[in-house]
Amino acid sequence: WIRQAITRAIADQARTIRVPVHMIEAMTKLRAAGRVLLQEIGREPTV
Structure with missing residues (x-):
């Protein structure tokens, strides 16, 4: 939970x-x- 709190504060x-x-x-x-x-497919996925 400490890591999550730090990540959220930075975000x-x-x-x-x-x-x-x-x-x-x-x-x-x-x-x-x-x-x-x-x-997996070797190229950028399309949207």
């Missing part, structure tokens, strides 16, 4: 326009899924 302070933490977590998951697809 709240890091951007000029504040993005809710749950949206940052969703973007992180999306990027990770994109990297997995890139490895």
